[in-house]
Amino acid sequence: MSAVETTVGIAPGPEPSRRRRRRRRAGAVMGVLVVLLGGAGAGVGAVTLAAPPGTGPVEATAEWARDHGLNWLVTGLEKLQYAVDAPSEGGTPAGGIPRAPGALSDPASTPPLAPVAAGAPLPGEGVWQTVVAAHGRPAVQVTTLRVDDTHTSYLAGVLRMDPVLVRGTLHPGVGEPAGHWHASTSLAGRAGAGVAVAFNGGFKLSDPSHNGYYAEGRTVAPLLPGKASLVLHTDGRADVGAWGTEVWMGPDVASVRQNLLPLVDDGAVNPTCATGGTAEWGSTVGQNAFVHRSGFGVTADGTEVYVAGPALSVCTLGRLLADAGVVRGMELDINPAWVSGTYFHDRPGHTPQGFALFPAEQVPPTHYLTPTMRDWFAWYLRS
Known part of the structure; x- marks a missing residue:
């Protein structure tokens, strides 16, 4: 749990221009943490520059902030971002239910999971697919x-x-x-x-x-x-x-x-x-x-x-x-x-x-x- 800049992910859905505006507003919130902590000295900068692969500047800064008694600040900014960038309601998944990448065979014969969403399942929804096998049996x-x-x-x-x-x-x-x-x-x-x-x-x-x-x-x-x-x-x-x-x-x-x-x-x-x-x-x-x-x-x-x-x-x-x-x-x-x-x-x-x-x-x-x-x-x- 961290990264104020990545609290919400946007998936395909209706009103793309509105989502782009919301994303830009959320992007502005993303930078607030770095700006607020920018005057904290070399400590923040060092954490940012030395972040391991897969950890961006704001993520590393948020980690530093939580470790130095500023959990309240990171959480507050997360809530602010969520207020401007909450996930959209309604719509359908773009492209429907995808086939699992790397699937090894046809869908498994085991019963599918019932959909969480109301109504009939979408084609392929809840259907198990084997993606890793061992000794001729489904491992994953x-x-x-x-x-x-x-x-x-x-x-x-x-x-x-x-x-x-x-x-x-x-x-x-x-x-x-x-x-x-x-x-x-x-x-x-x-x-x-x-x-x-x-x-x-x-x-x-x-x-x-x-x-x-x-x-x-x-x-x-x-x-x-x-x-x-x-x-x-x-x-x-x-x-x-x-x-x-x-x-x-x-x-x-x-x-x-x-x-x-x-x-x-x-x-x-x-x-x-x-x-x-x-x-x-x-x-x-x-x-x-x-x-x-x-x-x-x-x-x-x-x-x-x-x-x-x-x-x-x-x-x-x-x-x-x-x-x-x-x-x-x-x-x-x-x-x-x-x-x-x-x-x-x-x-x-x-x-x-x-x-x-x-x-x-x-x-x-x-x-x-x-x-x-x-x-x-x-x-x-x-x-």
């Missing part, structure tokens, strides 16, 4: 859905993984959690061998929501009871739950990434998704703002599910997870600069080929091929 499948009844020109992506065929790893960022780790900060070179999926982690560890982080036997930020926790076990299997009651520390725990409160529990969306505030859903533009969001969860049979898209509130993100069969799920990060679901075709001896999960994704599929600022997850094909 994806589908695309309209996000809700109101923002009907926006599409979210849903990705599910078979834990028998893939294994997960928490990777550090060069800026957060920083330090020296065995896990790589990118998929460059040998680190990318066998990669199937990569996606963003959660809010900054310095966020007032106080999210914990544990990996490689080290606690970077304390693991707090009740927090939503994505736990990776030493066998590469993932689980999600409230820390201390549904998931907990043990000798087989490889990593824990906490973020906010559980969004889906026992298959039901948290009822505070629309009424909770900072304590539940963080210092953001608000749980009812429709912005880029991402989430992760597990189904009753252990299938691992990642959801991401534009124009999502906390509640609609939760509904997409629950509809995909998730019994325990959590929100990860928000904003187009950080929401980054990518799946890959492994090419032994060559750089893996990445594909964006949803059409409006602004983080390029090459993002994880270079060092990243923030922590992230990757899933690899099992040997």
Whole structure:
């Protein structure tokens, strides 16, 4: 969570000239943070110039501001931008429901997801497509859905993984959690061998929501009871739950990434998704703002599910997870600069080929091929 300049992504829809005017107004808001902090001295400038690949000047400045007690300023500017650049209502997705890039075969025979939007599904909506296979079986499948009844020109992506065929790893960022780790900060070179999926982690560890982080036997930020926790076990299997009651520390725990409160529990969306505030859903533009969001969860049979898209509130993100069969799920990060679901075709001896999960994704599929600022997850094909 950061980047005031990228709070809202605009998808194709009606009134293009109006959207261009709104985008220009939002663009003016984007620069406010840099202007306001421009007199802060070399500290801000140094962060901006030294930002790792994939992190722009305003993103780096916003990160610096949040880390130096100015979270209120960044959040205020995010809300101002949202006021002038909220996603449009109505319309249909430009070009309809796309075929998943890199799809390996005809649509899967498994039942499609029911549409979230009212009425009959659009052609191809909710239909699962295999994008990564292993041993002749689907390892990763994806589908695309309209996000809700109101923002009907926006599409979210849903990705599910078979834990028998893939294994997960928490990777550090060069800026957060920083330090020296065995896990790589990118998929460059040998680190990318066998990669199937990569996606963003959660809010900054310095966020007032106080999210914990544990990996490689080290606690970077304390693991707090009740927090939503994505736990990776030493066998590469993932689980999600409230820390201390549904998931907990043990000798087989490889990593824990906490973020906010559980969004889906026992298959039901948290009822505070629309009424909770900072304590539940963080210092953001608000749980009812429709912005880029991402989430992760597990189904009753252990299938691992990642959801991401534009124009999502906390509640609609939760509904997409629950509809995909998730019994325990959590929100990860928000904003187009950080929401980054990518799946890959492994090419032994060559750089893996990445594909964006949803059409409006602004983080390029090459993002994880270079060092990243923030922590992230990757899933690899099992040997």
